[in-house]
Amino acid sequence: MKIRVAINGYGTIGKRVADAVLKQRDMILAGVTKTKPNFEANIAKSKGIKVYAASADKLKSFQDAGMDVSGTLEDLIRDCDVVVDCTPGKVGATYKPMYEKAGVKAVFQGGEKHDVAGFSFNAVCNYSEALGRDFVRVVSCNTTGLCRSLYALDRAFGVDKARVVLIRRGADPSEDKKGPINSILPDPVTIPSHHGPDVQKVLPHIGITTSAFAVPTTLMHVHWLNLELGKSASEGDVLSVLSSYRRIMLVSASEGVDSTSQIVEYARDLGRHRYDMPELVVFKESVKSFGRELYLTQAVHQESIVVPENIDAIRAMTRLCETAEESMKMTDESLGLGG
Ligand code: NAD
8 A cells, every 4th residue: 555645845844755755665745835936846846746836826926937736735635645744833733724624644843832733753752652643743853863862761771860952053054044143042041942841742751951052053953961860871881772773873073973064074975865864963972971870962963854753654644554663664774774
């Protein structure tokens, strides 16, 4: 059986999820929506992807630009089993009534509130709880990164307490109107930032407090973690656990991968499309243990880390795979992740 997937919102996340869907042998990309007939719409069409206008009032701009579209979002959702909503934060929730009325399942992104779906997803943490659901929210890039490492360490050693500082990229590379361009911005200045409570939507038992700062860079986020473990773990124990998980990549400063720039260079040299790095990247030499107290630094490529999670969410909701391991293996192999 092949599941027909529609993408509403073909921007940073939408175009990557669309490309990933095209690589799945159990999925068909039914089409994508665009709000305007720009270069992204042109490229999608040149790849053979069906482009739909986001709404009827946008049709004229496509006609004026001489670009044929296959209809509107309403037509697209009639022709699919699952919509992956990749519209900007808070916009997705406005579409939920339309998806409900059409009787299609929907995956929302981390810019929506947990309540939009009533269930927040991360593949390794709670795949089985997503089985058969109609609505799922894939958590944000930062929350996805934190869930991956905290889940692995909690399973192995227990995580009694997590204190995390997030150094956030100010904007994505294509966002020329966002900042800061000359500031370190506590985001927010109060504690906690929303990330800790968001992690608890997926891992409710982890006592986590987060503080976040936005800085003038577009490449990646960096997280500094200070954890109190349930039992002592050596640095070797921690590295061995982290390296045994899918979607966690250890990099070594001794080999020159010691910054977000170098991670991006590494991704380019690996031949990764758009220099995407959907793995959570942990700096090996940052892992420092003092018995039950652990420090580590990790980096998140915000544009791509949630892409494999979206694919797994589709499989869980449509019961294409009954287990996380089965789905994650298929996803990772198709996207060229892992060994
Ligand atoms: P984006 O702005 O890059 O893309 C959104 C796309 O939706 C654009 O193409 C825009 O034209 C289109 N759009 C706008 N209004 C629309 C509407 N009413 N109907 C249909 N399409 C519409 O945004 P993004 O970065 O891809 O973010 C999408 C979601 O993913 C958000 O919830 C965001 O929080 C989440 N997310 C973003 C990142 C990231 O770092 N960019 C990481 C993880 C999760």
